[in-house]
Amino acid sequence: MSSFAHQLIRWQKQHGRHHLPWQGADAYRVWLSEIMLQQTQVATVIPYYQRFVAAFPDVAALAAASEDDVLAHWSGLGYYARGRNLHKAARIVVEKFDSAFPRKFDDIVELPGVGRSTAAAVCALAYHERRAILDGNVKRVLARYCGIEGWAGDKKVEERLWQQAEALLPESDIATYTQALMDMGATVCTRIKPKCVLCPVQADCVALATDRVAALPTPRPRKAVPERHAVFLLLMHGNDILLEKRPSSGIWGGLWCPPQFEDETAAREWFIRQELEASAGERLEEFSHTFTHFRLHITPLKVQLAHKPLRAAQPGAMWLEVEEALGAAIPTPVRKVLSVLSPLLSNQHQNRRG
DNA sequence: AAGCCGGGGGC
DNA sequence: GCCCCAGGCTT
DSSP: HHHEEEHHHHHHHHHSOOOOOTTTHHHHHHHHHHHHTTOOOOOHHHHHHHHHHOOOOOOHHHHHHHHHHHHHHHHHHOOOOHHHHHHHHHHHHHHHHHOOOSSSHHHHTTTTTHHHHHHHHHHHHHHOOOOOOOOHHHHHHHHHTTTTOOOOOOOOHHHHHHHHHHHHOOOSOOOHHHHHHHHHHHHTTTTTSSOOGTTTTGGOOOHHHOOOOOOOOOOOOOOOEEEEEEEEEEEEEEEEEEEEEEOSSTTTTEEEEEEESSSSHHHHHHHHHOOOOOOEEEEEOOEEESSSHHHHHEEEEEEEEESSSSSSOOOEEEEEHHHHTTTOOOOOHHHHHHHHHHSSSHHHHHHHTO
C-alpha cells in the first residue's frame, strides 16, 4: 500500500469525523447524502438530510412521494435539479431494481444526477468497493500533494487528478480511506490557512516542499457577473397568495413562485389582461439575490385584489395561505418575501424548513 | 469546452 | 466583497 493511503487511514481512525449522520448507513442514505453534498457544505446539508430521511426513510417511500413533496423538502438547498433527479432515480430503482438500491457501479452511475464521483462514493462508502472519488476536497488534496498546476475544470487537469486518485487507492479499508480523504480536505487541507503541521502526509507533499500550498489548487478563472432585474407580483386575496409552478428547466425549475416579470410595466400589462381589479397596491423594499452566474435585483409588488378572482387558479398555479406557502417547494428569495409579508408568523414556523 | 444550475459558510 | 463547496447535465 502507498504511504499516502496508509497514513490517511491511520489519521482517519484518530482524527477523522465519525459522527456524520450518514456514516455507516445503507446505500440509499449514502446516495442521498452524496447528492445533497454536491456543491454544498456538510453543515448546510445535515438538517436537510435529517428531515429528508424522516419523511422518506427508504427508496420506496421516496418513489411513492410526489415530486412536489420532495422539492418542498429540498426548498432552500438550491440546485433543484438534484431534487428532481433524486425523485426520478428513486422511481427507476423501484421499477427497474425492484426497490433495492443497485449494487453495481455501472447501474448506479446510470441514475439521473449521479456521475462518476458520486457513484464511486456510494460504492466505496456503502459497499466497500475499490473506487476512486474526485470531489472538491480530493481535488484540493491531490493538487497539493502531487503539485498539480492548472484549474481542475480544465479537462487535461481533471484527467491527471483522476489518474492520481486511482493510483493512490489502497487495496483495502476503502471506506475509511475515502472518508479520510474528505475529512482531511475539510479539516486539515483547507482552502484557506491549511494546517500543514497536522497533516499526516506533510513529509511527501509537493506543494509544501516547493512552497506552493497557498497557490494550489489553481483557482478558476473569474468573469464579471451580470446584473438582472425582476418584479415579483404578490397577488393577494386576504391571506392567500397566488403562486405559479415554474417549468422544470431553468432557474428554480419545478418550484413555486409569484408571477415574475422583467419590469413593472410588464407586470401591470399582465394584471390588466387578467381583468383583475386592485383595491390597494404597494411596492415593497427591493432586495438582491446572487447566483453563481448573475445577480438578480428583485422588486416585490404587493397587490390586494378587490374581489375574489372569478376563475379558479389556472393549471400550474394555486392560491395558498402565506403560512402554507412557506411549507411548499419555494426558493429562498420567495421565502424571504413571504416572511416579510407575514410578520405575525412565529419564528419557529418560519424556520421549520431551515 | 463552456455554460447552467442556488445558497451559504468562512474569511 | 470574494471564493468555493462530498458535481452533473446540457449545449
